[in-house]
Amino acid sequence: MSVENAIQTPNDQILLKVRNLKKYFPTSNGVVRAVDDVSFDVSKEETLALVGESGSGKTTVANVILGKYVADAGSILYKGYEIGNIPLIKRNLLLRREIQVVFQDPATSLNPKKTVKDIIETAINIHYPNLNKYEKIERLLILMNYVGLTEDYLFKLPGELGGGEKQLVAIARALATNPTCLILDESTSNLDVSAQSRILKTLLRIQKSKNLTYILITHDLAVVKNISHRINVMYLGKLMEIASVEELFSNPLHPYTQMLLASIPTISEEESKTLPKGIESKGEIPSAINPPSGCRFRTRCPFVMNICSEQEPILNEVSHGHYVACHLINNMKK
Ligand code: SF4
Helix, strand or coil, X not given: CCHHHHCCCCHHHEEEEEEEEEEEEEECCEEEEEEEEEEEEEECCCEEEEECCCCCCHHHHHHHHHCCCCXXXXXXXXXXXXXXXXXXXXXXXXXXXXXXXXXXXXXXXXXXXXXXXXXXXXXXXXXCCCCCHHHHHHHHHHHHHHCCCCHHHCCCCHHHXXXXXXXXXXXXXXXXXXXXXXXXXXXXXXXXXXXXXXXXXXXXXXXXXXXCEEEEEECCHHHHXXXXXXXXXXXXXXXXXXXXXXXXXXXXXXXXXXXXXXCCCCCCHHHHHHCCCCCCCCCCXXXXXXXXXXXXXXXXXXXXXXXXXXXXXXCEEEECCEEECCHHHHHHHC
């Protein structure tokens, strides 16, 4: 069954429908095929993780959803409306309000000369200019309360805050527009373990209370396990595997997913027993300018066969909601 037919989320439950998305970047060395024919759904109120190494195309997918880039081919339907061909500058205020992003490094996304109050208030002023002064202050305090920041932080500058606190300010600013969908782009990658845990707990609490949909972009499968419902594994611009978190961690099928799982650092023997056994990490991700023929993972795959260089494997459903693009798995099913 092809992915187009196989992804069976009921239509009224789909927030984003991505189909055959392509995004290429011409360079002086050739064309970078950053995203090359990718299809998936994002359901309302779920957390979908896009996982893969640097160069997998996950951030490019997010940037097309955000309107930073326009799709070269394919479609992105948001609540049934095509947005893949609308750049951010041409998106109306309502759409810009609904899809917000929290970046990896709050130190660069927050103005160092503005206080926490100014940073969050600016977003309120842009998106809700008709609120009166008291309503704006009320909204500011509600947002700070949502992310667990007390009024003591109102007049602090970003430089006076820890990494986790800065990220809480960035989340409060994103929430100021009352979004439906938050894209979390490596939002906890630069944080220490305790700050990361605080942010993840805050995100989970906010998601429940505000019925938010999250798209989590990360290279870190350990983070994914704690917060996501489903995982899309990407490699060199292609989707390799889609599954629920439970299924992916208990039954990873694609050799690339197994390699990613094997590279999760564990702190104890006990912990390592809970992770599936994977294959050793081998080599580097090849260039997206001249990707390998057939299966793009074949230059690193220990199970490579002749067919792998000749035919591109199609994403097939191997069990309910679990899709894999691999000739080895397809052959085992026959
Ligand atoms: Fe490995 Fe072939 Fe499967 Fe690609 S299609 S992951 S090369 S076995």
